[in-house]
Every structure is written in structure tokens, then in C-alpha cells.
Amino acid sequence: MSLLDVTWLTIRYGDNVVVDNVDLFVERGESVGLVGESGSGKTQSVLAVLGLLSRRAQVSGSIEFDGHALHDADEAGLDTFRGRRIGMVFQDPMLSLNPYLRVGHQLRQILLRHGLARGADADARVVDMLERVGLPDPRRQFRAYPHEMSGGIRQRAMLAAALIAEPELLIADEPTTALDVTVQAQILELLEEIRDDTALLLITHDLGVIAGYCEHMIVLERGRVVDAGPTTSLFAAPKHEHTRRLIQSAPRVDRGTPPAAVSSSTVLSVGNAVVDYADLRAVDDVSFAVQAGETVAVVGESGSGKSTTARCITGLLPPTSGEILFKGQALPPDYRNRTKDQLRQAQMIYQMADTALNPKVKISEIIGRPAQFYSGLHGPDLKSRVDELLDLIELDPSQYYNRYPPELSGGRNHH
Secondary structure, rough: OOOOOEEEEEEEOEEEEEEEEEEEEEEOOOOEEEEOOOOHHHHHHHHEEEEEEEOOOOOEEEEEEEEEOOOOOOOHHHOEEEHHHHEEEEEOHHHHHHOOOOHHHHHHHHHHHOOOOOOOHHHHHHHHHHHHOOOOOHHHHHHHHHOOOHHHHHHHHHHHHOOOOOOOEEEEOOOOOOOOOHHHHHHHHHHHHHHHEEEEEEEOOOHHHHHHOOOOEEEEOOOEEEEEEHHHHHHOOOOOOOHHHHHHHHHOOOOOOOOOOOOOEEEEEEEEEEEEOOOOEEEEEEEEEEEEOOOOOOOOOOOOHHHHHHHHHOOOOOOEEEEEEEEEEEOOOOHHHOOOOHHHHHOOOOHHHHHHOOOOOOOHHHHHHHHHHHHHOHHHHHHHHHHHHHOOOOOOOHHHOOOOOHHHHHHHHHO
């Protein structure tokens, strides 16, 4: 029998079937990749394994872990597996780590809850695990709150929390999606290292990650398994058309050429930007320019100042010194002093959509507010514009207009 054995898993929300008769197996010491487009049912399937679905979900099928039935277990029964025997790395650590507790305390609670260590021994194990996942100065990070960490550091802390109880199965849901390439490589190398002791179920849309780290892969499309088998075999000869499309559409550095700028006029200019946080200099004398029609990439390791620089540009974080020019005009450092047109010209897409979107506001209202504020649209004109924008990002207005962010997958929230 497999370590994890999921058969005929079906998940419904009312009349909407999001997972349809899915079979999923993970052997001890095996790495399995669960791949599919946003909304294909990947995350819903693994949340069902841990009993973390919404109460509105109607679940049928069989879920067994090491011969124990999880599909009909109560909360107390599931808690004996969660964290201790099955670890979970969620897509967004800010939604998983308690913002009111220091990271070290949160990891220590896992050890205490499962009776694995106490006192100074528990603290030592936490620091050791933080060091193992590559956190700089783990003793300082032990005392830090989640909001005091960069996105990459938080993700590594989340991974430490999932691994500290030495689970037999680690479920990782898009663990590297929002990380820079250096941290992504470190996380993937760590996942590879634990393979001797821990089976891995890796959920991702990144076929490059699947190819490099998973022996088997399962392909989902609209809640159904359309392909499954050894990774090398499926990449060499995919059985289903959807798998072929996913492989063909995967980004590759040997495809295409970078687009050329269509104009030499400077749209954005950052001049000698400096940002200080108390005694820490986060951005030190940064300057660059973006021309019309040009795409400029700001690249660096986690904590290198990329997001801080972006916040300076949008006025969310006034720089200590330096200036931001838009089409040659100096922008006020604080967004509250900028005109409506200046605010409209520089928009930002945040790293984690789940924390950027208000979970209590409908998607249509979230999209419609900027159109209403900047363009003065109301009534039928506003609805028409929202429908147009939903169509643009390939979300059917008839299905998503009245939904809330928690009712969308992570990828669709990013759309």
C-alpha cells in the first residue's frame, strides 16, 4: 500500500465540481509532482488530504495515509497527522504564519504540541532548523515577527515549520512561486536533501521544477487527471493534448528574443534613491531609467531591496533621499501628495495577491474601484468595463463577477 493513497476524490461546491474522481498515490521516499493550470484543482486536492477545505465543500472518495482513513476522521484524529506525520508548505506564508507571534515561538509550539522537545532543547532544535533552511543569522530570525522578514525569508521559515517535526510526507503547494531564482534554487535543493527521509508531493505550475525534482507527475485539467506516469516518460511522449500544451508553453531561455524599446523617451527615472529603516540601509544609492516601450528587470536575492525600491516609485514608502521622475517631472515622495493622474500612471502588482486583495470585497468591486476612481465610470458603463477586464484576464464574468478572493485559486487571484 502507498504511503498516501487517494482514490475517486471528488469535491463539489454546490453544483460546481472542482475536483472530479482524482486518483493520487505517493510512495515512501518518492517525489510526485501535481501539475496543472490555475484553477485545475491542485490545491483543493491536497487541502482535502488534510481536512482543510471549507465547510461548504462536499467531499467524496477515499483518502488513506499509511493505512489510516483520513476521509472520515474527525478534527482530533486529523490533528495527530497534521504537522507531525504530514507537513504542509502553503503558497503564501503570510497567511500561514501568525503575525502576532515570533517565528521561533511558532516553531517551538509545534515541538511542544507533539511532545518532541521542551525547554532549551526545543529552542536549540528551532534554531538548528532555521539554519538548515538557509536563514541568515537564525538566532535573530528566531526572535523576528513574520512582517519583519522578506518574502523569501518568510517562505524558508514556513518550510522550517513544516519540516521541524520530521514528517513522513511533505506537501509543498507552489513553494517557490514568489521567490527570486537564487532562493528558489536553495529551497529546491533543500527539498531534494530531505528526500531520503520524507516523501514529497509538490504542487506547481512550473514544469521545469517538475522535470528536475519529481520522479512521477500527475497532470490535472479542470479537476480531472488527464495524464500520469514517470516524469521522464511524460516529457518525452505526453499522452494527452493538455500535457503537450503545458510542456510546449513552458518558458525557455532559448525561445524568442527580448523585445526592443519602441521609443527613446524616458518614462521613469530613479535617481540616487536611499531608504533607511532605523540603523538598516535597505536601498543604497540606486539609480536606473525605463524608456517608453521598454521592459526593465530588477533582479536580486531576497532582502536585496527590490520591493522597497518599487514602493518608493509608487510613493508607498518615501525614500530617505533621492528622487523619482515620471516623464521628466518629479513625483512627490509620498503618494498622498500626488495628483490623481500621477497615481494612475504608476500601478503596482504585489507579490502575494492573497494578502493584497480584501477577502470581504467582491472581485467585481475590487476591479471596479480603480475604474470608478480614475475614469469616473458608474452604473452600466462601470459594469461593462469590469466585464471587459475580466475577459482580458480570461475569467468568465458570468462566473467570477460576484465571487470573493478566497473563492479563487492563487493563480486566478494574481490575474
